[in-house]
Amino acid sequence: xxxxxxxxxxxxxxxxxxxxxxxxxxxxxxxxxxxxxxxxxxxxxxxxxxxxxxxxxxxxxxxxxxxxxxxxxxxxxxxxxxxxxxxxxxxxxxxxxxxxxxxxxxxxxxxxxxxx
Amino acid sequence: xxxxxxxxxxxxxxxxxxxxxxxxxxxxxxxxxxxxxxxxxxxxxxxxxxxxxxxxxxxxxxxxxxxxxxxxxxxxxxxxxxxxxxxxxxxxxxxxxxxxxxxxxxxxxxxxxxxxxxxxxxxxxxxxxxxxxxxxxxxxxxxxxxxxxxxxxxxxxxxxxxxxxxxxxxxxxxxxxxxxxxxxxxxxxxxxxxxxxxxxxxxxxxxxxxxxxxxxxxxxxxxxxxxxxxxxxxxxxxxxxxxxxxxxxxxxxxxxxxxxxxxxxxxxxxxxxxxxxxxxxxxxxxxxxxxxxxxxxxxxxxxxxxxxxxxxxxxxxxxxxxxxxxxxxxxxxxxxxxxxxxxxxxxxxxxxxxxxxxxxxxxxxxxxxxxxxxxxxxxxxxxxxxxxxxxxxxxxxxxxxxxxxxxxxxxxxxxxxxxxxxxxxxxxxxxxxxxxxxxxxxxxxxxxxxxxxxxxxxxxxxxxxxxxxxxxxxxxxxxxxxxxxxxxxxxxxxxxxxxxxxxxxxxxxxxxxxxxxxxxxxxxxxxxxxxxxx
Numbered sequence: 001x002x003x004x005x006x007x008x009x010x011x012x013x014x015x016x017x018x019x020x021x022x023x024x025x026x027x028x029x030x031x032x033x034x035x036x037x038x039x040x041x042x043x044x045x046x047x048x049x050x051x052x053x054x055x056x057x058x059x060x061x062x063x064x065x066x067x068x069x070x071x072x073x074x075x076x077x078x079x080x081x082x083x084x085x086x087x088x089x090x091x092x093x094x095x096x097x098x099x100x101x102x103x104x105x106x107x108x109x110x111x112x113x114x115x116x
Numbered sequence: 117x118x119x120x121x122x123x124x125x126x127x128x129x130x131x132x133x134x135x136x137x138x139x140x141x142x143x144x145x146x147x148x149x150x151x152x153x154x155x156x157x158x159x160x161x162x163x164x165x166x167x168x169x170x171x172x173x174x175x176x177x178x179x180x181x182x183x184x185x186x187x188x189x190x191x192x193x194x195x196x197x198x199x200x201x202x203x204x205x206x207x208x209x210x211x212x213x214x215x216x217x218x219x220x221x222x223x224x225x226x227x228x229x230x231x232x233x234x235x236x237x238x239x240x241x242x243x244x245x246x247x248x249x250x251x252x253x254x255x256x257x258x259x260x261x262x263x264x265x266x267x268x269x270x271x272x273x274x275x276x277x278x279x280x281x282x283x284x285x286x287x288x289x290x291x292x293x294x295x296x297x298x299x300x301x302x303x304x305x306x307x308x309x310x311x312x313x314x315x316x317x318x319x320x321x322x323x324x325x326x327x328x329x330x331x332x333x334x335x336x337x338x339x340x341x342x343x344x345x346x347x348x349x350x351x352x353x354x355x356x357x358x359x360x361x362x363x364x365x366x367x368x369x370x371x372x373x374x375x376x377x378x379x380x381x382x383x384x385x386x387x388x389x390x391x392x393x394x395x396x397x398x399x400x401x402x403x404x405x406x407x408x409x410x411x412x413x414x415x416x417x418x419x420x421x422x423x424x425x426x427x428x429x430x431x432x433x434x435x436x437x438x439x440x441x442x443x444x445x446x447x448x449x450x451x452x453x454x455x456x457x458x459x460x461x462x463x464x465x466x467x468x469x470x471x472x473x474x475x476x477x478x479x480x481x482x483x484x485x486x487x488x489x490x491x492x493x494x495x496x497x498x499x500x501x502x503x504x505x506x507x508x509x510x511x512x513x514x515x516x517x518x519x520x521x522x523x524x525x526x527x528x529x530x531x532x533x534x535x536x537x538x539x540x541x542x543x544x545x546x547x548x549x550x551x552x553x554x555x556x557x558x559x560x561x562x563x564x565x566x567x568x569x570x571x572x573x574x575x576x577x578x579x580x581x582x583x584x585x586x587x588x589x590x591x592x593x594x595x596x597x598x599x600x601x602x603x604x605x606x607x608x609x610x611x612x613x614x615x616x617x618x619x620x621x622x623x624x625x626x627x628x629x630x631x632x633x634x635x636x637x638x639x640x641x642x643x644x645x646x647x648x649x650x
Contacts, residue, residue, distance in 0.1 A: 034223050035223050035228065036170075036222070036223040036224055036226075037167060037224070037226050037229055037232050038226065038228060039226035040163045040166060040167065040232060041163070041228060041232050041235070045159070052224075053222065053223045055135070055222055056134075056135040056136065057135070057137055057138065057222055057223070057224075058136060058223075059140030060141075060142070061138070061166065063138075063142075064138060064141060064142075064145070064166050065163070066159065069189075070607040097136065099473075101378045105498070
């Protein structure tokens with residue numbers, strides 16, 4: 001499944017303009033955690049992170065873990081500075097109205113898995 | 117070759133800036149990418165660096181990160197001036213954290229940092245003094261194409277002692293030695309560090325090297341030795357007496373590396389039984405106990421490389437498990453010495469095996485009566501035998517023969533080969549004395565053997581192959597060179613007399629075509645040329 005398809009099916013809000021071509025990037029993995037060490041240790045490369053944390057460190061950790069993007073849950077949104085940093089680092093940011101539990105359930109049903 | 121041994125890069129870590137955590141790591145990552153680090157090592161290095169940086173900000177009030185690159189190794193140090201770690205054992209425990217509330221709110225402080233660093237590095241050293249600060253160093257073995265850790269595989273050479281006996285030329289199993297006017301010369305790309313030439317050399321022109329003043333070196337430091345070193349005094353003295361004597365020489369503690377070899381073989385057994393190569397042709401598994409054998413595969417048997425179990429040498433594992441920085445080491449061949457150097461042991465911490473054995477023997481003769489009623493010790497009960505079909509093979513010719521057969525597909529993929537270059541394994545090393553059959557048998561039943569559990573250390577990334585036998589990177593050119601070599605070989609006498617300094621006529625022809633030797637070095641051709649002239 002591509003990131004674009006996933007974003008439409010999950011009704012995600014794009015927090016910055018998606019660069020050309022990224023829409024059609026394939027995504028097969030995901031991870032959910034609010035603990036940054038947990039993300040570093042276990043998140044699958046090229047996957048999407050589901051988290052409630054909206055601060056700057058989430059961007060750094062996601063980039064270092066090689067993730068494709070981050071989905072903030074429960075309608076949470078980071079500040080503009082964080083969004084700008086993510087754009088600079090080529091990291092996609094989305095916001096979802098769902099809670100972590102519901103969102104991850106939908107992602108799993110769409111075929112995404114957590115294995116590295 | 118450019119000296120790559122000491123390149124230090126420093127990256128500052130800002131004080132109390134939670135939002136800046138990861139900045140130093142990003143700079144390190146950019147540099148590592150430019151060095152061409154493989155993806156797996158890069159990811160591990162970056163995770164370990166990020167966690168270390170986060171610790172330095174959250175607990176240490178900032179500091180700096182510095183990275184040191186040496187051949188095959190990356191060492192990253194993160195130093196801070198924080199309060200230090202009061203209880204290191206607790207700190208290493210998963211889930212334990214002393215992070216302040218503000219850090220926890222951001223998703224730090226889950227007590228996963230140090231365990232994450234340990235899991236993503238090959239060696240972790242923490243030096244922390246309460247009130248002064250913490251210095252954390254983690255090391256990773258690198259698989260960067262630009263790094264060449266083969267620089268020191270070769271034996272120690274002192275050509276001035278050479279008497280031109282040519283023994284070394286014939287002894288080398290990979291035809292890597294030529295005898296020139298100035299003494300032995302090595303074709304380094306063929307040398308695998310087995311030490312066979314040392315066994316052949318009676319003048320001391322070729323030796324194992326190492327620091328040679330054991331008494332002054334000891335100074336209450338720990339010493340790590342291969343079992344064969346302790347067992348070589350059999351049957352006149354046993355290894356317990358050798359250990360006691362090393363204590364008299366001033367070593368604080370003697371650790372033998374046998375348990376790391378056992379751990380490696382256990383892990384190889386597990387790996388071999390669960391191995392799947394996908395569509396690749398299935399080859400026998402090979403246990404990397406002997407680093408000279410691994411070098412042989414990297415040089416001459418590239419087809420077997422995929423079968424080499426992905427673990428590092430037992431000596432490297434021993435080093436990674438040894439936290440005391442002042443430990444001294446004994447290597448029983450140039451290849452083992454190179455393993456230690458590549459893992460990060462400083463050259464001045466490697467003791468000359470021959471000199472140390474000489475010092476031990478001297479003390480043994482003075483202090484202990486030589487035994488005359490020697491009996492073989494009983495073997496311990498229930499030695500675990502591998503359930504897989506193991507083939508132990510030792511001695512250069514036998515190992516090469518088995519590898520040739522393996523390359524030809526003679527063996528089933530279930531076979532596990534445990535190859536060692538020296539006859540009888542390290543017990544037959546040219547750097548130990550005694551009878552290899554006796555010392556090995558005695559060691560198997562020895563009381564000094566440590567039964568402490570040790571671990572096997574995984575090798576990350578593929579085995580780095582050497583160009584070895586390849587005549588030229590360009591295949592078209594290699595074909596032309598091969599034809600020239602064949603043409604020249606047919607003009608040579610084929611007696612392999614060795615007068616030219618090469619082991620045989622084929623090797624000499626290659627030397628001439630590759631311009632390593634002049635055609636006039638062959639006395640036979642010389643006569644013919646002169647005959648034609650007159």
